[in-house]
Amino acid sequence: MTDSFDFYFDFSSPYGYFASHRVDEMAEAAGRTAKWRPFMLGPVFKQSGNGPLIEQPLKGPYCIHDWERRGRMMGVDWVLPDPFPIGTVNAARAVYWLDDQDPALARRFAKAVYHTYFGRGIDITPAATVADVAAGEGVDRDAVLAVMADPVWKQRLKDETEHAVELGVCGSPFFIVDGEGFWGSDRLWMVRRWLSGERW
């Protein structure tokens, strides 16, 4: 057993956004830490044959309503952004760069990115927007801009996504705790029970 567990998410995933509001308090309650690992849903969809929920008949309208009520229920800001879904490589690269230096800062930054997109409806595709968010957390704007364009960090995100797929990450959010996988924001209760020592 390790102190940390993995919180996999895509910045373009509404259910990842909602889960992001609970994951740190859940970890703290168990005396552990969540390692925030953004990944690209695209390759996962390619592998599993799925696509974005919102593009699916029946599921799309259901989810739009579900996200709205979920936001109200949790008291969390929610707007359906336009464009949606988007590619989120820039923000994801920045998270890994920050995480290597200061995991707590990486988490604060990730929360700010999520809120910019789903809380305020601002497109987080452009590197400039991501850099603004980082600057708001005290990160050097030019440094983060360089990171997002750097082949090293592009590769890092590719590797992390590939590794996630190898581990069986099949959607966002996805939690891996002591090797046990949990898919979906609806499984936070199950992660909590695992963290409290339950085994099945």
Place this chain on the structure above:
Amino acid sequence: MTDSFDFYFDFSSPYGYFASHRVDEMAEAAGRTAKWRPFMLGPVFKQSGNGPLIEQPLKGPYCIHDWERRGRMMGVDWVLPDPFPIGTVNAARAVYWLDDQDPALARRFAKAVYHTYFGRGIDITPAATVADVAAGEGVDRDAVLAVMADPVWKQRLKDETEHAVELGVCGSPFFIVDGEGFWGSDRLWMVRRWLSGERW
């Protein structure tokens, strides 16, 4: 507001099976009744562009593990049947026929069918098997065999499935309470909160 709410499920849905162990107690606690409405996932998949979870890379292996641990966690019999998934028109037709006469009997029968398939791993495709299950609940074997082959009940199931799709049923299980939809066995907590009077 009505006294009953709708519990939509496909007899070939593992998450429907798990939910079926909780739905009646949940209804009773709220002074209401669940109307058990089997439907055919096939037309829903056709509409939404999805397919059975088990046939999807990444999601399939995840779900197989999840069903096993869910069974252990709930103390519910679980086997992954072979064949799986299957068409379940016969059992579904019988439920509607029984429900028109005696809803409580229809629920007992539906639970027995689910247990035959996912609890014992016995294929419930054949009408003869479904008739055996019905006979075990005191239903006349020949009568239920006739029902399953009757165009009237074939049409009833088609109509119910079509109506479900119109109402936005996008998977199994799915609950509709006072017009509000909830998808998935992971949303029983949310249905409970709605039933207790919460609104978002």
